Amino acid sequence: MANILVTGGAGYIGSHACKVLAAAGYTPVTYDSLETGWKDAVKFGPFEQGDLLDRERLDQVFAAYRPQAVMHFAALSQVGESMTQPGKYWRNNVSGSLSLIEAAIAAGCLDFVFSSTCATYGEQDGVVLDEDSSQQPLNAYAASKRAIEDMLDNFGKSDGLRSVIFRYFNVAGADPDGEIGEFHQPETHLVPLMLDAVDGKRDALTIFGTDYDTPDGTCIRDYVHVMDLVDAHVLGVKWLEDGRDSRVFNLGTGTGFSVREVVKQSGTITNREVPIIEGERRPGDATALVSGSQRAITDLGWDPKRSNMENMIADAWRWHQNTGAHYSE
Incomplete structure (x- = not known):
């Protein structure tokens, strides 16, 4: 091996x-x-x-x-x-x-x-x-x-x-088997921050910038x-x-989601409202970034079959609920 x-x-x-x-x-x-x-x-x-x-x-x-x-x-x-x-x-x-x-x-x-x-x-x-x-x-x-x-x-x-x-x-997302998941200290990633807010582990999710040139004013990412x-x-x-x-x-998937679209999907998956605070833009953040993957699909044979927002949030939410979304050491 x-x-x-x-x-x-x-x-x-x-x-x-x-x-x-x-x-x-x-x-x-x-x-x-x-x-x-x-x-x-x-x-x-x-x-x-x-x-x-x-x-x-x-x-x-x-x-x-x-x-x-x-x-x-x-x-x-x-x-x-x-x-x-x-x-x-x-x-x-x-x-x-x-x-x-x-x-x-x-x-x-x-x-x-x-x-x-x-x-x-x-x-x-x-x-x-x-x-x-x-x-x-x-x-x-x-x-x-x-x-x-x-x-x-x-x-x-x-x-x-x-x-x-x-x-x-x-x-x-997270390992669907629940053995491992996403946990950072401090946490800076949108999905775990959002689920912490849903679960009452933080008061609210801060959206950094609502005046971008996008349909709903928030950043778009793949x-x-x-x-x-x-x-x-x-x-x-x-x-x-x-x-x-x-x-x-x-x-990537070639499809971008705004912060507000991710928040909306989270509410659908968890059946809970996401409390939100609207904050200022962060320095260094781009407006919209979407990455195509045709080379990886064609040459590597990569198949991003799990990469839809429903799966990603559902797997993250399962880890969040089963483990408290943390490691002890």
Whole structure:
């Protein structure tokens, strides 16, 4: 059974990726600092605690497990924070990724699946973004992800590193089996914030900006079910296993939902009203971002079958009700 090193495997998306990797016959080895991840979410393979900036620790883990590939999720990802503390994002995301890439190459692990973001495209309203759209990051988070993409390309040319890069936007939903789900501290994602408000765990959901140039004045985003997303990442591992060249794939549905539309769907699923406060825009937020996925569907054979708003909210609500939507450690 081949080992796959999963950085950020104790986080929301990383833990779901570990579950799917294990089901596909791999052994996911979680490498996580637990700064934003949760040990309780590591259920499907070995756990190694460490920081990406700790090269000696990375070398130890590569030597111990000799992974076939790296699946890299570990990153700081709050857009607002990245606008006020850019150094934190460049240090953690970019310097950390450089340390990881160099450790992987030194260990002879040359297959790399990277979790990027469609936020690298910046503000391009009214179009369905594809992999050839120009990249114009609006914030340090997106800029850091773009820099890592460039880094992977550079090391591909110099050292033969092969990479699959996935650019995607909002991820929602949870493992339908209820073993793992979405929990951040602080929480910044729309769906869990909304469900906390529905459940009385917070007074209300704040909608950041109601004066955007959209039909209802709120931001529009593409949403992907977390299980569809991690299915694509396993397909990325197999793509590299098959000896194929480095490739970039967008992951989305091509359909955008406004914040108010998501709120309305939540009320339908939970049969409860979502209390709302209307707030100011956040710096760095684009008006509308929608990502097409034709390349992933055609070339990878990806099938985002769960990625409709009803499924995403229903699965998240099930996790929320069954577990209280949290981990203890």
